[in-house]
Amino acid sequence: MSHKNTPSLRELEHHHAFLERHIGPNDAEIEQMLHVIGHGSLEAMTDAIVPGKIKSPAPLALPQAITEVEALAKIRTIADKNQVFRSFIGQGYYGTLTPNVILRNILENPAWYTAYTPYQAEISQGRMEALINFQTMCADLTGMEIANASLLDEGTAAAEAMTLAKRSCKSKSNVFFVSNGVHPQTLEVVKTRAEALDIELHIGDDADGATVDSFGVLLQYPNTFGQINDYKALADAAHARGALVAVATDLLALTLIASPGEWGADIVVGNSQRFGVPFGNGGPHAAFMACRDAYKRSMPGRLIGVSLDAEGKPAYRLTLQTREQHIRREKATSNICTAQVLLAVMASMYAVYHGPEGLTRIARRTHRLAAILAASLRQAGHTIGPDFFDTLHVVNVDADALIAKAQAIGINLRQIHGQSVSISLDETTTRADVIGLATLMDACIDDIDELDAATADALPNGLRRQSEFLTHPVFNTHHSEHELLRYMRALADKDLAMDRTMIPLGSCTMKLNATAEMIPVTWPEFGNIHPLAPVAQTQGYKELIEGLEAMLVECTGYDAVSLQPNSGAQGEYAGLLAIRAYHRSRNEGHRDICLIPESAHGTNPASAQMCGMTVVVTKCDANGNVDVEDIRRAAEKYSDRLAALMITYPSTHGVFEEDIVAICEIVHEHGGQVYTDGANMNALVGVAKPGKWGSDVSHLNLHKTFCIPHGGGGPGVGPCAVKSHLAPFLPRTLGGEGSVGMVSAASYGSASILPISWMYITMMGSxxxxxxxxxxxxxxxxxxxxxxxxxxxxxxxxxxxxxxxxxxxxxxxxxxxxxxxxxxxxxxxxxxxxxxxxxxxxxxxxxxxxxxxxxxxxxxxxxxxxxxxxxxxxxxxxxxxxxxxxxxxxxxxxxxxxxxxxxxxxxxxxxxxxxxxxxxxxxxxSPVARVDNVYGDKNIMCACIPIDAYKEEAEV
Missing domain, CATH: 3.90.1150.10 (Aspartate Aminotransferase, domain 1)
Structure with a gap:
């Protein structure tokens, strides 16, 4: 019997692999399409498009494609190497219970995670309503007049607050005061930003903030040790000298303590993570910035506003588009181009579901447990600071011994130094946890209810919240699961995401976000890891991160990768900081000119400006290609000062430019470095490697080329990839070595979504x-x-x-x-x-x-x-x-x-x-007719639409 027409096992297995599911056209359709464009094969077409000088001579040195089942089994063995302990570390990250209805219908729902940034207002009404809920929630709780639609994390939000204060205050000082009660990771990011902008930091005790001549102060409320301080007098003193007051805060605490707006804050930042978003080893989490109305036109990030559509009905849109600061190019005051929309939507739905009463109840329960634990520890002779919400600062203990004893029973505490620890309680804390913690500290709780009855609150009397918050009906309606489920479904139905249609956005690479890639994200072994958990407990993450770094090194031809930057703009910024530090290490710190072709992405000049570089724009020719002679002229003119060229490849115009190798040679000849924007890497993987044709550094967009979903405008991940000579200048991790500081608050940025790209590369193979x-x-x-x-x-x-x-x-x-x-x-x-x-x-x-x-x-x-x-x-x-x-x-x-x-x-x-x-x-x-952009910018309203607006419409 002949077997010559029977497919081989290898052929059958090839068609079983994931790549057949990821790539849309099948082989017969590919042949048909090739015929239309006039090429006989994919290889012939590739040769016709890609310049020979840059083509990779060998295939990617990566394993072959495998199935979804095999890849999930492989990443399961990695996840199992993480140890999920009970976390009481705090420091800005707290345990939280993601309501299951939100977990399944937002975080795990492609209608929400495959959407794009809401630039097209008419097809984004659902997610913009969720974001306006987020803005209202943040403004209400902070006591500010306006809030934005989220920022990348608390550390970068604090750094943005510093620059907002600098350009908005009346003071002529160049000093920014930072309280030493600020979270360490926030301080690290602020230091990085200040150094590049030549802002002088003064870090000291709160009392110094009232007297140091500065343009702004940054306070933490409650502070990193858990203490709640009265900052009214300090705020008054700062205002008297023309400075602005920025405050990093905790949204859950603000349900019980006076809002910063009530005692004089001008800008308030923080993280909404504890509103239903898992630890995820540090991200992604939606930070926020709220401020007084006077600063709204200078505020970084995105802002959702209310306008009218062509039928005169209310409609949401991105307002004050100049605040997408990268559109202003080198005149930008920020390079932020990614929000954390998916996570902001989750946090806003958490507030919608629980409402003001539910949030207050969660906060009150957390505080009661902390007060009970504190009473027990004090009875046992421990010294604990006064006036706290959820965090106890215990001093005069053998911290090393205590931490080791806790870890032996699966508990993580935070070590401040050799003689003190802190213990942060949260929504997930149980009575058994409190009894266990007391026992760990040689204290005893015989009857927790009895101790509760005998223990007073630890909130300072003068700072108890009196003002109302979340009074809008949206926060007081959807408290049953049925109601919330239908509300979220109604919002999703208003939007167009990848689950319904192709999103053909140039430069944005909206491709399949496969379910198999997404599944590990919500595994507790990845989701429930605190970013400051001991290294011994995060061996799975270590293997995943090192494995993904190696994959990206192979795909790009560079030598080292940092996964810390949590957006493409942060990756750009990290790349330019590396170039800046490299020049300084060679005593060439005077190199400050950055050449940028006029066709470049707008974030390029914005990032250069943030690194203290001077942007020189070079020309493009009539065909959209960069003008090589103009680059040569500029490189020669600024030879002594040339720091870098930033170029996008293939070009922003969608073309493989022929002269890229020569361009790199020109820049190197004059002492500069070549930064290649990785936005268009989807045209290069497996075909050409920037690190091999003369480029020194790129950022990559994992939310474009490597399948992390856009999430309606975030999360993103923007790793920075460099050649070996720049590797020492990648951003350091928290507590790590390196001359360049952190660019994101968590050492590995948005770590919990890295499994997506790991799965994609693993399943696709070389x-x-x-x-x-x-x-x-x-x-x-x-x-x-x-x-x-x-x-x-x-x-x-x-x-x-x-x-x-x-x-x-x-x-x-x-x-x-x-x-x-x-x-x-x-x-x-x-x-x-x-x-x-x-x-x-x-x-x-x-x-x-x-x-x-x-x-x-x-x-x-x-x-x-x-x-x-x-x-x-x-x-x-x-x-x-x-x-x-x-x-x-x-x-x-x-x-x-x-x-x-x-x-x-x-x-x-x-x-x-x-x-x-x-x-x-x-x-x-479309749920609305064409939205009026001009009306929206003239009549700025960035909070929930009052319910009577709909009543009037109904009466008409």
């Missing part, structure tokens, strides 16, 4: 990663080719091909018809698509990046929509559709518009709602 890159190139070129008769692609590279994205030029159509790129973006909503990137990097264009995980069916669906839109524009050109009253100008069309009793438009309802027959089978309805 060949899979290369094929993914090739199919990303194929998909982009297929779209460009199919749309060529309808839209001009603005830039192409060698052989008329693009890289992983293409820019469609709508400017000629705007000139002819008045229909612009924004109209096309809004009309795509009627087809159920998120828009491509709008007007970046060139105004009046759409940048399309399909990624490798979109199927041929989905690509064709998008192409059909774009062709239909072009036909509608043509109808305007020809006069068969009105120039002003047409489906593009009025898009998106809501169900109420189309179903209304009157239809006044000069085109049929059916064209408005169902421009393609397929939409009758499956239709997304």
């Amino acid at each position: 060949q899979g990663l290369r094929k993914a890159t090739q199919v990303a190139l194929l998909n982009a070129n297929y779209i460009a080719k199919r749309l060529a008769p309808h839209y001009e692609t603005l830039y192409t590279g060698r052989n008329g091909l693009v890289a992983h994205e293409c820019i469609l030029d709508l400017r000629p159509l705007k000139d002819a018809t008045g229909i612009g790129a924004e109209d096309v973006a809004k009309r795509l909503i009627d087809f159920g698509f998120h828009a491509p990137t709008l007007s970046f990097p060139v105004a009046g264009t759409l940048m399309v990046e399909p990624t490798e995980s979109e199927s041929l069916h989905e690509l064709d669906r998008f192409i059909d929509a774009m062709i239909q839109i072009r036909d509608e524009i043509r109808a305007v050109e020809e006069g068969t559709l009105d120039r002003e009253d047409n489906p593009l100008k009025n898009a998106p069309h809501t169900a109420t518009m189309v179903a209304g009793s009157e239809w006044t438009h000069a085109y049929p309802r059916e064209l408005a709602a169902f421009p393609l027959p397929s939409l009758k089978l499956q239709k997304y309805w």
